[in-house]
Amino acid sequence: MSINSSLVNQKSTSQGGFEKASAILGRTHRELIVSKQQLGKASRMHVVKMNREQRTQELCFASRPFVLCGLPVRALPAGQLMYEKRNGQFVLQITGHPKFGVPFGQDRIVPIFLATLAVQQKSPVIRFGSAGETLEVFGMHKGGTEYRRLVAAFERIFGATIFFGTDQLRGTVRMVQQSRFNFLREAQLWYNKRPEQPVLSDQFENVIVLSNEFYQEITAHPIPTDLDAVRTLGSSPAVLDLFMWLAYRCFSARSEESVPIFGALGLAAQLGNVQYARPRKFRERLKSWLEVIRAMWPECPARIDKAGNYLVIRPATALAEKGA
Numbered sequence: 001m002s003i004n005s006s007l008v009n010q011k012s013t014s015q016g017g018f019e020k021a022s023a024i025l026g027r028t029h030r031e032l033i034v035s036k037q038q039l040g041k042a043s044r045m046h047v048v049k050m051n052r053e054q055r056t057q058e059l060c061f062a063s064r065p066f067v068l069c070g071l072p073v074r075a076l077p078a079g080q081l082m083y084e085k086r087n088g089q090f091v092l093q094i095t096g097h098p099k100f101g102v103p104f105g106q107d108r109i110v111p112i113f114l115a116t117l118a119v120q121q122k123s124p125v126i127r128f129g130s131a132g133e134t135l136e137v138f139g140m141h142k143g144g145t146e147y148r149r150l151v152a153a154f155e156r157i158f159g160a161t162i163f164f165g166t167d168q169l170r171g172t173v174r175m176v177q178q179s180r181f182n183f184l185r186e187a188q189l190w191y192n193k194r195p196e197q198p199v200l201s202d203q204f205e206n207v208i209v210l211s212n213e214f215y216q217e218i219t220a221h222p223i224p225t226d227l228d229a230v231r232t233l234g235s236s237p238a239v240l241d242l243f244m245w246l247a248y249r250c251f252s253a254r255s256e257e258s259v260p261i262f263g264a265l266g267l268a269a270q271l272g273n274v275q276y277a278r279p280r281k282f283r284e285r286l287k288s289w290l291e292v293i294r295a296m297w298p299e300c301p302a303r304i305d306k307a308g309n310y311l312v313i314r315p316a317t318a319l320a321e322k323g324a
Contacts, residue, residue, distance in 0.1 A: 070241035097159025139231035247318035
């Protein structure tokens with residue numbers, strides 16, 4: 001009696017010689033596999049949508065330079081310490097510290113955290129009980145890996161020098177406004193190496209002193225955004241950039257606007273996205289990012305035009321007025 005060799009060679013992944021259903025689906029219908037992370041993210045997106053509908057959104061605040069021009073989504077190549085993005089008349093340049101490099105990825109959570117505390121505490125000297133509080137506020141895990149990543153983010157933020165400027169014409173006169181500053185002037189961060197990161201005693205209070213320039217920028221132009229949306233998109237920095245950019249641009253729009261997707265003044269030049277060699281690839285990503293945003297903000301009016309060259313936006317607000 002012969003036995004089919006493919007059955008003999010088939011690798012069993014469970015006792016009794018039966019293959020797990022997840023393995024079969026993974027081999028034959030990968031589109032049906034949903035990870036715990038995907039389910040968790042979908043659940044958080046639903047919370048954002050429900051809070052908006054019920055007008056119970058919790059606010060956090062972002063600073064204007066990093067809404068208009070996103071930080072890098074990924075780490076820059078080794079040795080590259082200069083990063084630049086432009087948005088019309090605005091230009092953002094970041095010079096990283098030689099030891100720590102340029103802030104990137106989830107590091108963008110730290111300026112949001114700092115801006116939020118500065119607005120809430122109405123002071124450039126902000127205090128909080130534990131550095132792990134940042135993880136809790138933004139719904140991040142409190143494990144050692146996430147905490148080490150957070151400490152590294154604070155180091156990159158602390159070491160970075162920011163240049164933010166505008167160049168605009170008023171009639172026949174050109175006006176240039178420029179500011180070069182650091183995020184922070186001083187930082188005293190204490191942390192407990194235990195995974196649960198308990199709040200330490202008062203003598204270990206964390207204190208951060210924002211630079212005068214950064215604090216003035218925050219207080220002059222605080223940009224409110226949805227805290228649960230930031231929590232949900234924190235691990236997807238490109239989508240988070242687009243969400244905050246759209247929330248700001250749609251709120252400030254007075255009529256329908258067409259924003260070029262490519263070119264020196266295009267959307268791709270403003271966001272902190274990874275550069276794609278082919279425009280078609282970026283359009284595909286942009287379309288998928290918009291789908292994620294609409295799952296949380298169904299009324300988002302942004303759409304890509306038929307030719308695929310412009311993002312069309314209209315006046316709208318991502319923050320529902322409470323009690324309206």
